[in-house]
Amino acid sequence: MDFPERKTLKTSLFLEGPGLHTGEKSRITIHPEDTGGTLVFQYKDVKIPAVLEFAYSEGRSTCLKRDDCKILTIEHFLAACTGVFLTDGVVELTGSGEIPALDGSAVQFLAALLSTGFESIGHASVLKITDKLEVTWSSGNRRYRVREHEGLAIRCVIEFPVASIGRQSFTYSREGTDFLREIAPAKTFVLEKDIAHLRAKGLAKGGSEKNALVYSDSGLLNPRAAAFRDEPVRHKILDFLGDLYLLGAHVKGLFDVMAPGHPYNLSFFKLLKKKAAIRPADPEG
Ligand SMILES: [Zn+2]
Secondary structure (H helix, E strand, C coil), X not given: CCCCEEEEECCCEEEEXXXXXXXXXXXXXXXXXXXXXXXXXXXXXXXXXXXXXXXXXXXXXXXXXXXXXXXXXXXXXXXXXXXXXXCCCEEEEEECCECECCCCCCHHHHHHHHHHCEEXXXXXXXXXXXXXXXXXXXXXXXXXXXXXXXXXXXXEEEECCCCCCCEEEEEEECCCCXXXXXXXXXXXXXXXXXXXXXXXXXXXXCCXXXXXXXXXXXXXXXXXXXXXXXXXXXXXXXXXXXXXXXXCCEEEEEEEEECCCHHHHHHHHHHHHHHCCEECCCCCC
8 A cells, every 4th residue: 555654854954034924034943853744833832733723824824823822824835845745843933923935935945845855754644535525605706626536636726807817727736747846936926906905904014026926907017036927826726735734644636726715725624624534654654
């Protein structure tokens, strides 16, 4: 039976920089450790496993919370961890409570993880979808579906009311898509008309023309920062993969998602976790 591996890093590594929303500096240091199959974040002496039970969304991002301790904007880092199957380790956070934005994508996290290398520490749990699940949200055209599939695949469609994004679709598969080249470099994005509103809410303070693509009706305002013509839909898949990490298992299923967003990802995954069986790691392992 093919059981994927649990992995931790070979040695510690750190990354630092301002957060996307707070604009304040932080540093993450990832330490190799057997943490039982999911990364554990540590901030101000509070340890928070990266699992759905501690996750919530602030709308534009995914965060962890335990007691009064919050860790903000974890999704791009976790997407890199999903991409390389990094299951175990302690992620120590210092400075602000927000993970550094770096270039607004997952590529720098991924490059750092790959350059450090991995240590196998046994077999990972698998979450295999056996029953179909569909959820439609009443607002807009948002819809999530999942069904049985041998590997992991995500078909994503987005539709934005600005001509420069419009309707975009992309299909990712773990076996057929080169995550490093096709998904990880996709930067976060924003509509120009939303920026003032976000800033008024105290968000996007660390956003810049280098780490976020800005779209208006007249076009992409910072085209030199873009890696792809259909970057927004690729970034939505990146976000989805980051949130998927929180299921705490290697997921096998075909997801078909329309207009995804962090709060919906989390509620869909919570539902999925209740319904689907997580097969534990091979006891022989
Ligand atoms: Zn994102």
